[in-house]
Amino acid sequence: MGSLAPGQHAWSEAHRPYPSTLPVRTYVWELPVRVSHWLIVLAIGVLAFTGYYMHDPFIVAKSSTSFLMAKMRFIHLVAGSVFISAFLLRMYWFFVGNDWSSWRSFWPIKKRQWRGMGNMVAYYSFLKKDLVHHVGHNALAAVTYLLMFTFMLIEIITGLTLYTHVRGSWLLGWLFRWIPGVIDIQYLRLAHFCIMFTFFAFVIHHVYSAVLVSWEERNGLIESIFTGYKFIPRHELEEDSDQVK
Amino acid sequence: MLPLNESFFGALQQKGVNRRRFMKFCAAMTATLALPPRYVAQVASALEKTRKPVLVWLQFQDCAGNSEAILRSSNPPVLDVVLDLLSWEYHEIVMAGAGHQAEAALNRVVKEEKGKYLAVVEGSIPLADDGVYCTVAGKTALSIAKEVCSNAAATIAAGACAWYGGLVAASPNPTGAVGISEAVPEAKVINLGGCPQNPANTAAVLVHYLTFGELPAVDQYNRPLFAYGRVIHDQCERRAHYDAGRYTQEWGDEGHRKGWCLYKMGCKGPQATFNCPSVRFNDGTSWPVKAGHGCVGCGGYNFWETKSPFYERLPNVPGFGVDVSAGKIGIGITAAVAGATVVHGIASAVRDRMRTTPGPEKP
Numbered sequence: 001m002g003s004l005a006p007g008q009h010a011w012s013e014a015h016r017p018y019p020s021t022l023p024v025r026t027y028v029w030e031l032p033v034r035v036s037h038w039l040i041v042l043a044i045g046v047l048a049f050t051g052y053y054m055h056d057p058f059i060v061a062k063s064s065t066s067f068l069m070a071k072m073r074f075i076h077l078v079a080g081s082v083f084i085s086a087f088l089l090r091m092y093w094f095f096v097g098n099d100w101s102s103w104r105s106f107w108p109i110k111k112r113q114w115r116g117m118g119n120m121v122a123y124y125s126f127l128k129k130d131l132v133h134h135v136g137h138n139a140l141a142a143v144t145y146l147l148m149f150t151f152m153l154i155e156i157i158t159g160l161t162l163y164t165h166v167r168g169s170w171l172l173g174w175l176f177r178w179i180p181g182v183i184d185i186q187y188l189r190l191a192h193f194c195i196m197f198t199f200f201a202f203v204i205h206h207v208y209s210a211v212l213v214s215w216e217e218r219n220g221l222i223e224s225i226f227t228g229y230k231f232i233p234r235h236e237l238e239e240d241s242d243q244v245k
Numbered sequence: 246m247l248p249l250n251e252s253f254f255g256a257l258q259q260k261g262v263n264r265r266r267f268m269k270f271c272a273a274m275t276a277t278l279a280l281p282p283r284y285v286a287q288v289a290s291a292l293e294k295t296r297k298p299v300l301v302w303l304q305f306q307d308c309a310g311n312s313e314a315i316l317r318s319s320n321p322p323v324l325d326v327v328l329d330l331l332s333w334e335y336h337e338i339v340m341a342g343a344g345h346q347a348e349a350a351l352n353r354v355v356k357e358e359k360g361k362y363l364a365v366v367e368g369s370i371p372l373a374d375d376g377v378y379c380t381v382a383g384k385t386a387l388s389i390a391k392e393v394c395s396n397a398a399a400t401i402a403a404g405a406c407a408w409y410g411g412l413v414a415a416s417p418n419p420t421g422a423v424g425i426s427e428a429v430p431e432a433k434v435i436n437l438g439g440c441p442q443n444p445a446n447t448a449a450v451l452v453h454y455l456t457f458g459e460l461p462a463v464d465q466y467n468r469p470l471f472a473y474g475r476v477i478h479d480q481c482e483r484r485a486h487y488d489a490g491r492y493t494q495e496w497g498d499e500g501h502r503k504g505w506c507l508y509k510m511g512c513k514g515p516q517a518t519f520n521c522p523s524v525r526f527n528d529g530t531s532w533p534v535k536a537g538h539g540c541v542g543c544g545g546y547n548f549w550e551t552k553s554p555f556y557e558r559l560p561n562v563p564g565f566g567v568d569v570s571a572g573k574i575g576i577g578i579t580a581a582v583a584g585a586t587v588v589h590g591i592a593s594a595v596r597d598r599m600r601t602t603p604g605p606e607k608p
Binding site for chain 1: 465466476478479485487488489490491492494500508509513515516545546547551552558559560562571572574575576578579582583586589590592593596597600
């Protein structure tokens, strides 16, 4: 590399060793993000199955020693603990993780995020042909995840309240026993059950849009939730870091 | 009427209740109060010495079910004990006096025994239209309750209606019915929820008051913890079938005949807190789940609204018809999203084909 002329930047087009459209291997999803993602997937799967059985025991045991419901409830409680742990890990990572997993990327507080949401709505509703690429979450997805995190929190609160109705420590009792006095326990149960279906609907939509956007962006989006890495064109990466600042 | 200063045990002996029966009653009450057996002696000595306090029983918008529950004891000595614990000066359904005489008895108690007598209220109090929907002797239920309950040492709200209005206060509540705590906030009230309340619990509250001079410990709804502190499901005799996964699927099916769990028939035992499985009704004979019908959670707050429908696991979702369960709505939403996703996927594939400008570089 020769010396730079005055006013010429090291990153200017002429001095780039390769074109800006070539992808850069970028570490987007850190380990706690991926671990909490898959633990939540696993836990919701187990919780939904055992929870549905607890709502409507569709298998009626013939044997008196099968303890089917007792086992389902036990698995439900264990999976619930895993779910809460994964949720708390993700909440913690909101504050210590990188820019793409920070809580700032979820709240639509900047004009740019509202514009991005409009772009995504236009893309999904076929008003726009092309997708605006993002390194992390697009603004619409981020708001959807925020909603899902809220639903998860409601599931955790209603679940622990139902748990303290029969069991629980003094701490859980102190935290949650007052709730059935405000909202009847039957409505807590109804909410706990109904929100499960929003998870079903979300999973369908989430997998579909991940495949669709991965196909459009061609940056290894699907693989990134396993490996953590996306392959982002350099100019997109630079735009993204400009926007985050 | 026995003289007021006569001791409770003396009155019982006059009626031919012997010491053994009396001790059995004390033991039963101690057990109902969830006290250790060593308290039997304390309960017995307190009851022996007690000067019978005066009790008045007020009936407002009610079905007399709570009076019936306490009067229909099938075991006469226990009934005697319960009735003789106190000097019942006023109870519309059982008293001999009528008209002005009866009202005079009530007025005398309120004046002469001020701050010392116990009041039991059965039924709700209407507040709408100046309380015209329930009047006794020309006075509204509200004015009677204010006069009697605010001057009582303590008020026992017997049954769901006296607690929060019960069936009468269920939507649309045309009479503006409320419970005694709301109608007379200054009254010292203990709530005995249930439809009807269990007379054993009423008796136990009275025994506790006579023995220790205070009302028993209560929960957030002012219900005694000894009766409402535990979940029915955890004390139920059908609980083993629940854990084993054996359920009644239809009324009269094999599981129902074998006494399997009534969870799928909408039993509210897992929600309700009450001591029905241990104390039972009609002198320990039976209770709804033992008799083969699911619990409706009658001991809970506002159970006509919150525990209905009685034969379904979950409440109806507001805005949908009564036939549409939450599960059906959920499955419908999930299916709609799945369908929309398939349509969107096809449309996206078509868009990809139709792009005139070159899309992302294909590898």
